[in-house]
Amino acid sequence: xxxxxxxxxxxxxxxxxxxxxxxxxxxxxxxxxxxxxxxxxxxxxxxxxxxxxxxxxxxxxxxxxxxxxxxxxxxxxxxxxxxxxxxxxxxxxxxxxxxxxxxxxxxxxxxxxxxxxxxxxxxxxxxxxxxxxxxxxxxxxxxxxxxxxxxxxxxxxxxxxxxxxxxxxxxxxxxxxxxxxxxxxxxxxxxxxxxxxxxxxxxxxxxxxxxxxxxxxxxxxxxxxxxxxxxxxxxxxxxxxxxxxxxxxxxxxxxxxxxxxxxxxxxxxxxxxxxxxxxxxxxxxxxxxxxxxxxxxxxxxxxxxxxxxxxxxxxxxxxxxxxxxxxxxxxxxxxxxxxxxxxxxxxxxxxxxxxxxxxxxxxxxxxxxxxxxxxxxxxxxxxxxxxxxxxxxxxxxxxxxxxxxxxxxxxxxxxxxxxxxxxxxxxxxxxxxxxxxxxxxxxxxxxxxxxxxxxxxxxxxxxxxxxxxxxxxxx
Amino acid sequence: xxxxxxxxxxxxxxxxxxxxxxxxxxxxxxxxxxxxxxxxxxxxxxxxxxxxxxxxxxxxxxxxxxxxxxxxxxxxxxxxxxxxxxxxxxxxxxxxxxxxxxxxxxxxxxxxxxxxxxxxxxxxxxxxxxxxxxxxxxxxxxxxxxxxxxxxxxxxxxxxxxxxxxxxxxxxxxxxxxxxxxxxxxxxxxxxxxxxxxxxxxxxxxxxxxxxxxxxxxxxxxxxxxxxxxxxxxxxxxxxxxxxxxxxxxxxxxxxxxxxxxxxxxxxxxxxxxxxxxxxxxxxxxxxxxxxxxxxxxxxxxxxxxxxxxxxxxxxxxxxxxxxxxxxxxxxxxxxxxxxxxxxxx
Numbered sequence: 001x002x003x004x005x006x007x008x009x010x011x012x013x014x015x016x017x018x019x020x021x022x023x024x025x026x027x028x029x030x031x032x033x034x035x036x037x038x039x040x041x042x043x044x045x046x047x048x049x050x051x052x053x054x055x056x057x058x059x060x061x062x063x064x065x066x067x068x069x070x071x072x073x074x075x076x077x078x079x080x081x082x083x084x085x086x087x088x089x090x091x092x093x094x095x096x097x098x099x100x101x102x103x104x105x106x107x108x109x110x111x112x113x114x115x116x117x118x119x120x121x122x123x124x125x126x127x128x129x130x131x132x133x134x135x136x137x138x139x140x141x142x143x144x145x146x147x148x149x150x151x152x153x154x155x156x157x158x159x160x161x162x163x164x165x166x167x168x169x170x171x172x173x174x175x176x177x178x179x180x181x182x183x184x185x186x187x188x189x190x191x192x193x194x195x196x197x198x199x200x201x202x203x204x205x206x207x208x209x210x211x212x213x214x215x216x217x218x219x220x221x222x223x224x225x226x227x228x229x230x231x232x233x234x235x236x237x238x239x240x241x242x243x244x245x246x247x248x249x250x251x252x253x254x255x256x257x258x259x260x261x262x263x264x265x266x267x268x269x270x271x272x273x274x275x276x277x278x279x280x281x282x283x284x285x286x287x288x289x290x291x292x293x294x295x296x297x298x299x300x301x302x303x304x305x306x307x308x309x310x311x312x313x314x315x316x317x318x319x320x321x322x323x324x325x326x327x328x329x330x331x332x333x334x335x336x337x338x339x340x341x342x343x344x345x346x347x348x349x350x351x352x353x354x355x356x357x358x359x360x361x362x363x364x365x366x367x368x369x370x371x372x373x374x375x376x377x378x379x380x381x382x383x384x385x386x387x388x389x390x391x392x393x394x395x396x397x398x399x400x401x402x403x404x405x406x407x408x409x410x411x412x413x414x415x416x417x418x419x420x421x422x423x424x425x426x427x428x429x430x431x432x433x434x435x436x437x438x439x440x441x442x443x444x445x446x447x448x449x450x451x452x453x454x455x456x457x458x459x460x461x462x463x464x465x466x467x468x469x470x471x472x473x474x475x
Numbered sequence: 476x477x478x479x480x481x482x483x484x485x486x487x488x489x490x491x492x493x494x495x496x497x498x499x500x501x502x503x504x505x506x507x508x509x510x511x512x513x514x515x516x517x518x519x520x521x522x523x524x525x526x527x528x529x530x531x532x533x534x535x536x537x538x539x540x541x542x543x544x545x546x547x548x549x550x551x552x553x554x555x556x557x558x559x560x561x562x563x564x565x566x567x568x569x570x571x572x573x574x575x576x577x578x579x580x581x582x583x584x585x586x587x588x589x590x591x592x593x594x595x596x597x598x599x600x601x602x603x604x605x606x607x608x609x610x611x612x613x614x615x616x617x618x619x620x621x622x623x624x625x626x627x628x629x630x631x632x633x634x635x636x637x638x639x640x641x642x643x644x645x646x647x648x649x650x651x652x653x654x655x656x657x658x659x660x661x662x663x664x665x666x667x668x669x670x671x672x673x674x675x676x677x678x679x680x681x682x683x684x685x686x687x688x689x690x691x692x693x694x695x696x697x698x699x700x701x702x703x704x705x706x707x708x709x710x711x712x713x714x715x716x717x718x719x720x721x722x723x724x725x726x727x728x729x730x731x732x733x734x735x736x737x738x739x740x741x742x743x744x745x746x747x748x749x750x751x752x753x754x755x756x757x758x759x760x761x762x763x764x765x766x767x768x769x770x771x772x773x774x775x776x777x778x779x780x781x782x783x784x785x786x787x788x789x790x791x792x793x794x795x796x797x798x799x800x801x802x803x804x805x806x807x808x809x810x811x812x813x814x815x816x817x818x819x820x821x
Contacts, residue, residue, distance in 0.1 A: 124668065140660060142802070235785070242782030247775025254785065411784070430815045440817045447667035451675045451812045456760070457785045462812050465665055465675065470807075 004317070007324040009111045014102045019049040020187070022057055022211060023194035025064040026204025032056050033212065038187055041108035042321050042330040042365040050187050053210035055219045058179070061208040062225040065150045065177040068205030074147050074175045078134030085133060085172055087200040089126035092119065092165075095196065099189055103161055104321040106188040108330030108366070109284055111322050121446055122165035125464075128448035129169035132469060136174065139466050145473040147175030148251055149227030154217040156233045157183035157332050158287040158388075164190055166463045167230050168207060169448075174472035176228065179208045181220055185333045187211040218244070226250060228472060232289070234386075235412070235457050253461025253471040255289065255453055257386040258414030261407035262292030262443065263397075263429065266301045268419035272441065274308050277392070280417055280443040282316060282370050285328055286390040287336075289458075290415035292443055294383060295372075296403055299396045306374060306394060313370050314357040328390055331366040340368050340389035347373050347382035352393070378409055386412070400425065404432045413455030417443045436462070543573045543719055545580060545743060546726030548587030549736015555579045560744070562717045565630025573719035576742035578752045581711065584740035585758055588682045588709035591737025596679045596707030598735075600655035607651035607705060609732040614644045617728065621693055621721055628717035629690055642798060643697040650701035653806065657706055661803075661810065670819045677810040679707035680787055684753035686746050686766030692718040694797050696725055699763050700739055702805035711740045711759070713750060715766055719743035747773060754780035761787035761809050769793035 019035065021028040033054030037046045053061070073081065092099065096119045103114040136145045151171045155163035160182055171178050182190035190209050197207045210216055214237075221229050221241050231241050232255040245252050262280050264273050280292025297305045321329030331337040348354050352373040361367040368389055376383050376393040383393050397403040407416060416435040418426055426440045436454045439445060446452065451467035453459060461471045543562075544551040553559075556577035562570045576584075595603070614621065618640050626636040662676040683703045688695040696714060703710045714722030726741045742749055746766045753759055754777040762781045767774040769791040781788050789808050 239782050239785065242785060243779045246778035246782060247770075249790075256785070426817065430813070433813075436811060436813060438813060438815045440815065442671065442816055442818050445667075445669070445671060445673075445816050447665065447669070447671075447673070449665040449667055450673055450814050450816075451663075451665075452814065453812065455680070455811050455813075459785060460787050466663055467675065467812050 004325045006320070008320060009101055009104075009115075009322045009324060011101050011105060011322060013098045014105065016048055016188075019051075020191045020211070021051050022053055022061070023191065023197075023207070023209040024057070024061045024205075025208070026198065026202070028194070031211075033216070036184065036213070038106055038185065040105050040365075041185075041332050042362070044364055044366075047106060047188060050191070050211045053181070053212040053216045057210055058216065058219040058223055061179045061210055062150055062152070062220075062223050064205040065179050065208050066225055068203060069147075069149055069177040072203045073172075073177050073206050076175075078136065078175070081172065081175065082130045082133035084200055084202050085126055085130035085169065088196060088202070089123050089130060091196045091199050092123040092126060095192075096120070096123070099161060099192060101322070102192055103189050104329065107157065107160055107186050108321050108332050110326040110329040112324055112326065113284060118159055118162045121448070122161045125162075125165040125169045125448040129173040132170075133173040133175075136469065136473065139469050141466075141470050141473060142475040145174070145469075145475050148472060148474055149176060150225060151176045151178050151228040151230060151472065152220040152223060152226035153178060153180040153230045154220065154233065155180065155182055157186040158284060158289070160186040161189040161193065163232050164193055166232070170463070170468045171228075171230075171472050172206065174469060176472050177206050177208075179210060179220060179226070181210050181212060181217045184213040221245065228252075230471065231255070235459070238459055251471070253453075253463070254459035255461070255463060256412075256414075256457065256459035258289045258291070258412045258454065258458050259294060259384065259386050259410045260290055260292045260412075260415040260417065260435065261294045261296050261410075262417035263403050263407060263419065264295065264297045264301065264305055265400075265418075265420035265422075265425065266298045267421040268301075269421060269441070270301070270305065270308060273305070273419040274312050276417065276419060276441070276443040277309060278312055278316070281392040282328055282390050283444050285331055285368070287332060287388055288444065289386075290437060290444065291388075292415075292417050293387060293392060294407075295392055295394045296397050296406055297394060298403075299398050302394075302396045306372070309372065310355065310357070313372070316357065316359075316370050318359050318367060318369060319362055328370060331368050331389060334366055336388065337366040337368060340387055340391060343382055343385060343387045344371060344391055347376070347380060347391075347393070350380045350382075352376045352380055352382060378406060384410065400429065404429065408432070408434045411457040414453075414458035415439065541571070543571050543723045543743065545574050545576055545584075546723065546730070546739070546741040547580065547584045547737075548590070548740065549730060551723075551726065551730075554744075555583070562628060562720055564627050570627055570717075571720055573723070573743045576713075576744040576749055578749070580742055581749050581752045582756070584711040584742055585682060585684075585753070585756055587737040587740050588711050589758055591735055592679070592682055592707075592709035595704070595709055595735055595738045598707075600658065603705065603707065604651045604654035606733050607647055607654060607701060610728060610734065611644050611647035611651060613728040613732050614640070614647060614725075617724070618644075621724065624721045624724060625691075625693055628720050629692060639691050639694050643693045646694065646697050646801070647701055650705045654705050657806065657810070661807065661812070665814070671816050672819050673814060673816045675812050675814040677706060678813050680809050680811050681708060681760035682758060683708045683710045683761040683763065683809050684750075684756070684759045685710050685712045685763045686750055687712055687714050687718060687722070688765050688797070689715050689718060691797055693721045693725065695765070696722055698797055698801060699765050699805065702801065703763065703809050704738055706806060706810045708761070708809050709738045711742065711753060713746050713753070713766060714741055714743045715746040750777055751780060754778075754786070755783060757784045759786060761789075763789040763805065764791045765789070765795070767791050
């Protein structure tokens with residue numbers, strides 16, 4: 001195979017400031033908790049310095065959000081709220097390229113994905129929920145749904161702007177105001193979103209953005225002025241939040257981890273299945289809570305599937321996220337890279353066979369080659385724990401019943417994949433998968449109209465679709 | 476159902492169910508006490524007051540009293556702990572010794588619920604609706620019995636007790652009608668931007684632990700059980716304190732209503748003793764805290780314990796009106812939404 005010539009996307013479209021404040025009450029303000037740096041994981045270059053919000057900043061932001069809720073946003077007719085949300089959607093489209101480049105710089109994801117997936121889907125979420133703002137009575141959630149108040153939202157680093165859209169769009173459509181904390185390692189697109197709110201003339205205080213780390217998020221979740229908590233992230237932190245809000249009247253939704261099974265039957269369309277497996281685990285460097293990280297292949301085709309998968313993996317391009325030909329970008333942080341290494345070492349130590357295609361990783365930055373493990377048993381850590389990286393564990397099964405049993409043998413229940421030519425088998429399996437999303441003959445599909453969320457320890461509540469409104473309404 | 480079939484069904488009932496009916500009937504005949512008094516207690520009092528008969532023919536009949544047991548896996552075991560507690564009327568009068576469930580009983584009940592849940596959720600919605608309606612039928616037939624028990628344990632006037640039974644029957648009927656409508660009302664077909672078919676449907680979350688409120692006894696039990704099971708969950712119910720008497724009788728109704736054993740399991744005893752084990756049990760998927768006082772340390776602690784495996788929790792509400800329209804507020808928290816995608820093409 002020949003090498004592609006480099007095709008880097010220009011970063012000149014992004015105008016980075018050396019430092020950013022917090023976005024409170026429609027303005028950028030100084031924080032009182034110091035500052036931290038956001039780095040480009042592909043180069044380890046410092047991109048900007050960002051204010052670290054402390055408890056006093058959380059107090060201030062919640063107070064401002066409350067005032068905006070009481071005086072402006074909850075009183076505004078839905079049709080008027082809708083117009084602001086539509087404006088935001090439009091501005092995201094207008095500045096899509098800038099957002100995509102910034103997202104790839106700050107997160108390390110390939111520009112191909114930020115450009116074609118993250119940003120268009122974020123805009124689509126604002127469009128979809130804007131249209132609900134004046135139709136809440138038709139959502140089948142009760143005759144007269146009311147907003148909850150101030151929403152405290154904490155989002156992860158894997159899809160920074162998209163997760164913001166999943167949280168902010170329905171909250172605003174329902175009439176709530178928002179205090180959002182983006183992840184420590186990926187705050188920059190949220191701060192650009194703050195500028196977008198300014199461009200849209202969104203009333204001050206309706207959206208507030210507090211940058212910071214775990215302590216900032218914890219202070220926000222615990223704040224007595226917050227009526228609604230929405231969190232996407234690890235199950236471990238989700239558990240802590242569930243304990244923290246116990247005994248309060250806060251409404252909570254949690255989108256947590258996953259260890260999705262991707263089931264391949266012997267009659268599956270293998271070409272498509274291989275693409276689906278690759279998409280399932282290597283999309284976004286595997287930093288996907290619903291990633292298909294456990295491949296369950298019917299024994300009779302296991303060898304063929306793994307051979308074809310290896311061939312396909314040899315064509316994956318790992319490297320500069322801003323190169324349009326890059327398939328796998330950078331791991332988001334040194335910390336995450338260390339976690340992936342720890343778990344893959346455990347995989348080897350526990351007796352599974354490790355394989356990666358020959359590939360040269362850049363010298364600087366946080367990179368990890370796409371990796372598969374064969375000979376994995378259900379007890380192995382790599383089959384049980386969420387790795388959140390480009391690492392696939394391959395297991396086998398003989399009968400559909402065994403496939404179901406192995407697939408459901410996890411504390412998680414976010415997503416599942418099924419590959420087979422037989423419609424009746426798809427429906428049979430879809431019924432039995434204990435997972436919030438089941439992709440049949442496809443994987444990692446998202447759409448604003450579709451509810452997304454987990455069973456079991458993958459959390460509670462749904463985001464997206466009509467169901468996603470319920471999280472932000474008193475019904 | 477024809478008369479002969481009915482008789483056959485009656486004969487097939489567990490012995491305790493039939494004796495209960497007899498006990499109540501004989502009490503009616505022998506005592507002039509107010510309905511507020513529970514049948515067996517009153518009957519016993521009458522028996523003691525009467526002089527010993529001189530001939531066997533004139534002997535007053537002593538009633539056969541019912542032993543109140545737990546309801547686990549479709550059977551009526553005593554508590555493995557061997558413990559019981561006295562249920563008394565508001566006047567202090569002894570009504571019955573109820574089985575005091577233990578941690579082990581709670582675990583047995585969860586195991587029974589887990590075993591029954593897959594079958595119950597696979598039953599068609601039509602079938603589940605039929606069975607919930609059947610529970611209403613059986614309850615209606617035992618109207619007098621429940622009214623007397625409610626009046627006895629709650630100390631409310633007869634009219635109020637009857638009103639509660641009627642409300643409970645009507646509520647079973649209401650929930651029965653939801654079984655085959657939930658998927659339509661709560662599910663959706665989603666117009667995604669792309670060549671995909673995609674549909675969302677509600678599914679049961681699994682095993683649900685329910686803390687029934689202490690009062691109203693029968694309506695409270697009904698209001699937590701029916702919404703939890705209508706969507707295909709299996710339930711472990713804690714019936715606290717004096718609600719044991721109608722709760723066990725409700726268990727008998729369920730045992731004779733074609734409800735598969737284990738779908739509902741009833742533990743009588745103390746909420747504060749049993750609830751922590753259920754809240755921290757890792758094979759329980761959801762928790763209804765109705766029976767834990769709103770704002771109490773108990774409610775908070777249970778919610779904290781439930782966070783361990785991210786149970787779905789329904790928090791208690793201060794001043795909740797059990798007679799008001801319940802809406803879907805106790806159905807939805809126990810249902811998950813599953814979205815299935817498939818490409819469209821030829």
